[in-house]
Amino acid sequence: MHDIIIIGGGPAGVSAALTARNRGKSVLIISNDAANSDLYKSKHINNYPGLPRVSGAQLLDNFRAQALDAGAEVITARAISALPFGEKFFVSVGMDNYECLSLILATGVIRAAAFPGEQEFLGRGVSYCATCDGMLYRGKRVAVIGLNAEAEDEARALRAMGCEVEYFDKARAKNFEIRGAQTVDTLVADGEEFPVSGVFVLRETISPGSFMQGLVSEGGHIAVNERMETSVKGVFAAGDCIGRPYQVARAVGQGNTAAISACEYLDA
Ligand SMILES: Cc1cc2nc3c(=O)[nH]c(=O)nc-3n(C[C@H](O)[C@H](O)[C@H](O)COP(=O)(O)OP(=O)(O)OC[C@H]3O[C@@H](n4cnc5c(N)ncnc54)[C@H](O)[C@@H]3O)c2cc1C
Known part of the structure; x- marks a missing residue:
């Protein structure tokens, strides 16, 4: 069992993992392949402080290497659902289940069915x-x-x-x-x-409510307060999944806040 499971290994999820590891928590990131992150598809990120003209792929590779160095575990897979059970949560990944005491959702934008050519040319027009x-x-x-x-x-x-x-x-x-x-x-x-x-x-995003019962969403985004707490106790969210503007720096900051809140929840 892990203290915290993070769904999504983009900037928000990785930032949350680093902060939670700094606070001594065991962390598991469950994420689709890096190439599925929006960040990976960006040729040049020009507005991330300290790293001018870095490519999205390079930035994400660095983020993930840093999280692994910090001791976060990573599984490359799609999480299907999460179920609260007493003080714990069970996260389903294929036939497997992973347990944790707190959950951070950092799943990025969930879009409606794409138009023909949309996925193919994402980042290329x-x-x-x-x-x-x-x-x-x-x-x-x-x-x-x-x-x-x-x-x-x-x-x-x-x-x-x-x-x-x-x-x-x-x-x-x-x-x-x-x-x-x-x-x-x-x-x-x-x-x-x-x-x-x-x-x-x-276009509007799709409600992520089907991932977990009781998770309130607003306008297709997971609803959170300023501490990144969702409507489900022990569950936090950060990054593009909680709303616009969709930006790396914002996702990183929110991941940090979500992790601090999750650690405080675990330590209370
Ligand atoms: C082409 C393009 C260019 C961009 N350029 C810029 C820019 O110049 N500057 C800027 O600030 N921002 C830019 N952005 C936006 C930026 O990439 C996003 O704001 C940022 O990546 C959001 O981070 P995130 O962690 O919230 O989500 P993401 O980076 O999308 O990461 C979420 C991850 O979670 C995974 N995931 C989702 N659901 C599940 C699940 N159920 N199980 C497992 N994994 C799951 C996803 O596959 C993905 O890997 C750009 C985006 C695109 C598409």
Whole structure:
């Protein structure tokens, strides 16, 4: 049994692991392969302090190596569900179960079914974040598929950065396909082709409530208070899974807070 199990080995999960290890807790990270982290797909991270122009993959590799050095255990697998049982939690991974006294969810954004080409070109012309990637498309034509409340604001932000924006809401088109070669060059919207250099897909996330009963979510994100406590006692959450803006520095800070709160919960 571990003191803390962390679901997700992106920046939020790794940051939580480092802090919990510093406080003497046993930690198990259960995470999909690193390549599944959003961070891994980013060619250049330009806004993480102290590491200018680091690639997402390099930053994540460093994060994970540091967590292993600090004594965190890591299992590369998908956690299916978590079940509270008395003072403990059981986490299912395939046919196996892992026990812990506290749980930190750092699962990143959970997106709806992808459009054809979306996964293929993620990081090569497809983006979910105008703040992160807009400057890469300055002076170029991009498409915004606006399926959430913030989409129009994001489109305005892209225009302010110097992008020519072709905006699609649900009324304008319903079916999309993203095409290209090395990078995106075309968006097909309801059969009509639009030459673009980038496609910003802005949609609501899916509620993670099905992962654990009693976990309250708001607008597709896990609801937490300022201590990163969820609606389930002993369960904390951090990073993109708790809401926007989706940023590495924010995820790292929240992972740190979640771990401190989990340690205080265990020590109480
Ligand atoms: C192309 C691109 C470019 C970006 N550029 C920037 C940038 O320049 N600057 C910036 O600050 N941010 C950028 N971001 C955003 C940044 O990558 C995220 O904010 C950050 O990675 C969030 O960290 P996280 O730990 O919350 O989630 P993630 O990094 O997504 O990590 C979550 C991990 O948990 C795993 N997971 C989920 N569910 C389970 C489960 N049930 N069992 C096991 N594992 C699970 C996921 O597969 C993933 O590996 C970019 C994102 C993308 C996609």
